[in-house]
Amino acid sequence: MIDLHAHILPGIDDGSPDLDTSLKMAEIAASEGIKKMVATPHFIPKEKEQEREKVLEKVRELNCVLKEKGIDLEVYPGEEVFLSPEIPELLDEGKIITLFDGGKYLLVELPMMSIPPYALNIIHSIHLRGVTVILAHPERNREIAADVKRLRDFIRLGVLVQVNSLSLLGVFGSTCKKVAEKIVREGMAHIIATDCHTARSRSPRMKKALSMLDGRTGHILTVENPALIMEGKKIEVPKEGYKARPIGLVRKLAMFFRV
Numbered sequence: 164m165i166d167l168h169a170h171i172l173p174g175i176d177d178g179s180p181d182l183d184t185s186l187k188m189a190e191i192a193a194s195e196g197i198k199k200m201v202a203t204p205h206f207i208p209k210e211k212e213q214e215r216e217k218v219l220e221k222v223r224e225l226n227c228v229l230k231e232k233g234i235d236l237e238v239y240p241g242e243e244v245f246l247s248p249e250i251p252e253l254l255d256e257g258k259i260i261t262l263f264d265g266g267k268y269l270l271v272e273l274p275m276m277s278i279p280p281y282a283l284n285i286i287h288s289i290h291l292r293g294v295t296v297i298l299a300h301p302e303r304n305r306e307i308a309a310d311v312k313r314l315r316d317f318i319r320l321g322v323l324v325q326v327n328s329l330s331l332l333g334v335f336g337s338t339c340k341k342v343a344e345k346i347v348r349e350g351m352a353h354i355i356a357t358d359c360h361t362a363r364s365r366s367p368r369m370k371k372a373l374s375m376l377d378g379r380t381g382h383i384l385t386v387e388n389p390a391l392i393m394e395g396k397k398i399e400v401p402k403e404g405y406k407a408r409p410i411g412l413v414r415k416l417a418m419f420f421r422v
């Protein structure tokens with residue numbers, strides 16, 4: 164699997180505080196079957212702007228230690244950028260790191276409480292620059308949680324939707340879990356990533372969340388689509404999206420007895 168959203172770099176944002184924690188997170192990720200991970204520290208325009216070189220250096224350093232320790236995980240550069248009107252200009256200036264530093268896909272997060280009125284216009288401007296927006300964990304946005312159909316406006320613009328595995332596992336509460344399940348069930352999710360921050364409650368866990376989906380959809384959302392993104396290729400999303408079938412208890416039992 165390829166995890167496109169992770170706060171694994173030590174001491175750079177609210178994710179891993181130190182190298183020890185980063186290594187523990189990497190070990191968990193590897194044991195979950197994650198082979199590649201994009202480090203996506205928070206980038207908040209005007210408030211917390213990461214220095215490009217510093218992020219790239221930290222990725223290089225972490226990869227060296229992972230190799231030394233024999234941990235089977237490769238880390239790539241990226242950022243999680245807070246949606247704001249400055250993004251197109253920052254992209255033009257080369258100040259923001261896209262996923263894999265490939266210039267094709269940008270991970271963008273909405274504020275928790277609302278959808279800013281300029282959201283769709285800014286996303287359109289980003290797309291005009293040949294960069295596709297991946298919307299990070301929309302299930303955590305309060306307006307979308309109240310009405311998931313609002314996501315359709317983003318998807319119509321060509322936005323890809325990333326749901327957190329930890330949301331599906333209920334780490335952010337039952338409402339967030341239900342919203343995440345609904346997004347996945349209705350075919351509006353294109354990627355599942357961990358958004359891991361720690362080696363504890365917000366560790367890079369994927370397997371259990373995937374066991375809640377049918378295998379084919381899980382594979383597309385965690386392996387195939389992330390691989391296309393890594394290669395900078397376009398993802399042809401089917402018209403109806405990826406209609407995942409979350410596996411409920413009844414179905415799990417049925418599957419169990421069928422064996």
Ligand SMILES: [Fe+2]
Nearest residue numbers: 168170243358
């Ligand atoms: Fe994040």
